Amino acid sequence: MTARNFRTTFWQKGIREGAWLTWDRIGFACLCSGIGLSLGLVWMLLVPNSFGAANGTVLMDYFSFWLAGRQALAGAPELVYIPAEFSALQKSLSGSDTIFGFFYPPTFQMLLTPFAALPYKAAFAVFILSTTALLCVSCRLITGKWLLAACLIIIPACANNAFHGQNAALTAALYGFFLVGVERQRMILAGIALGILTIKPQLGILAPVALIATLNWRTFLSASATTVVLAAASVLCFGVGVWQVFWQQAPVASAMMEIGGVEWGKMISVYGSLRQLGIGHAVAMGLQAGVGIGALVCVWRVWRRTEDMAVRSAVLVGGTLLVTPFALSYDLTLLIIPCAFVIRDGLxxxxxxxxxxxxxxxxxxxxxxxxxxIFLGFPMAPLLPLAIVWLGLRRLDLSGEGRAQTGEPGHISGTASA
Structure with missing residues (x-):
């Protein structure tokens, strides 16, 4: 084979068609990832390591979740929304100066209480296993294959979420249930999933736009009712005072973002990337708002013109991660959902x-x-959700705009292997 033929074959088969992405290679990579994830979690939770405080506490994000649930069980849920007191509590228990904020609404705190009844490390493990299992079920509903779902839940973003003890697997699962519900015309169930997603409200900014664009009032009302019921349940459990303290603390999250209290390099938003490049707060927020408006327009256009969920999910979820200024690396776990829809359609x-x-x-x-x-000075994070949005828009254009409207299958070139 000549050098020219090699270059042509490499470009055509390797890059354009991705022929090297065979099931054998993907399966081997997933197996290695799964083994690595399992061993990593065992090491972090059971073996003394650099993430552990002197008393053995694993100093990861879940520490704040567990304490939030513990304070709820102790009858003092409002303490987690008083930064000085919550910081002092963490230091007294861990013996470390490492502290974590808790900027979630009381509805999420309420969901954390069952886990807080367990010892810390057991609660950490149960929380990650249960929320990742929910994500696996969500991916199974999308793809129709347990094996494919299992491969999706051990991708690097999901592993990153697991090591942090974060809730991105839960929010991704809820997004998946919402989109599957819409696709299968289970509008009430879709609304319930979306209503629960308000435990992390910045991830639901564009969902109402999609529902209004499609005049999907059943899901809209179901989501609204679920949100009200959750909030009312938290008031019954904790009292109205915890909501008052929560709203008083809300500006702290914005201030932490503005001053770099959360490292900009760990953020995935356009705002965080611009701040790391030395751009000031006002200009970065203005550009962030511009990107957000663009994402909103894309969601409106796509959800009006097609019912193809591979297109809809890519633009909605990718756009959601572009529109919010406050999102961190583990939130890229949400991209599992549009990837699942696109892979299903591609196969x-x-x-x-x-x-x-x-x-x-x-x-x-x-x-x-x-x-x-952080290490290379290249804040590339927004490129990933942007790539997913572009993938969705490209499918809309190249597969015949709005295939569902014409009833004719669009032409998509390429092979069906994965």
């Missing part, structure tokens, strides 16, 4: 040119953005 109808390589790029780098930003 059925064929992948677009360069689509498989793009998916591989997004998945493989989904836990590496802080390293690129």
């Amino acid at each position: 059925r109808n064929g992948f677009l040119p360069f689509e498989k390589i793009l998916l591989a790029f997004v998945i493989s780098l989904s836990a590496s953005t802080p390293a690129f930003a």
Whole structure:
């Protein structure tokens, strides 16, 4: 084979069609990832390591979740929304100066209480296993295959979420249930999933836009009712005072973001990337708002013009991660959901040119953005949700705009192997 033929074959098969992404290679990579994730969690929770305080507490994000649940069980849920007191509590229990904020509404605190009844490390493990299992069920509903779902929940972003003890697997699962419900015309159930997603409200900013664009009032009302019921339940459990303290603390989160209290390199938003590049707060927020408006327009356009969920999910979830200024690296776990829809559609109808390589790029780098930003000075994180949005818009254009409107299958080139 000549050098020219090699270059042509490499470009055509390796890059354009992604022919090297065979099930054998993907399966082996997933097996290694699963083993590594399991061993990593065992090491972090059971073996003394650099993440442990002197008393053995694993100093990761879940520490604040567990304490929030413990304070609720102790009858003092409002303490977690008083930064000085919550910091003092963490220091007294861990013996370390490392502290974590808790900026979630009382509805999420209420959901944490069952886990807080367990010892800390057991609660950490149960929380991660249960929320990741929910994500696996969500991916199974999307793809129709347990094996494919299992592969999706051990991608780097999900592993990153697990090591932090964060809730991105839960929010991704809820997004998946919402989108599956809409796709299968289970509008009330879709609304319930979306209503529960208000435990992390910045991730639901664009969902009402999608529902209004499609005049989906049943899901809209179901989500609204679920939100009210959850809030009322938290008032019954904790009293109205905890909500008052929560709203009083809300500006602290904005201040922490503005002053870099959360490292900008660990953020995945346009705002965080611009701040790391030395751009001031006002200009960065203005550009963030511009990107947000663009994402909103894309969601409106796509949800009005097609019922293809591979397109809808890519633009909605990718746009959601672009529109919020406050999102961290583990939130890239949400990209599992549009990836699942696109992979399902690609296996059925064929992948677009360069689509498989793009998916591989997004998945493989989904836990590496802080390293690129902090050590290399390259804040690449917004490129990943942007790539997913572009993938969705490209499918809308190249597969025949609004295939569901014409009833004719669109032409998608490429192979059906994965």
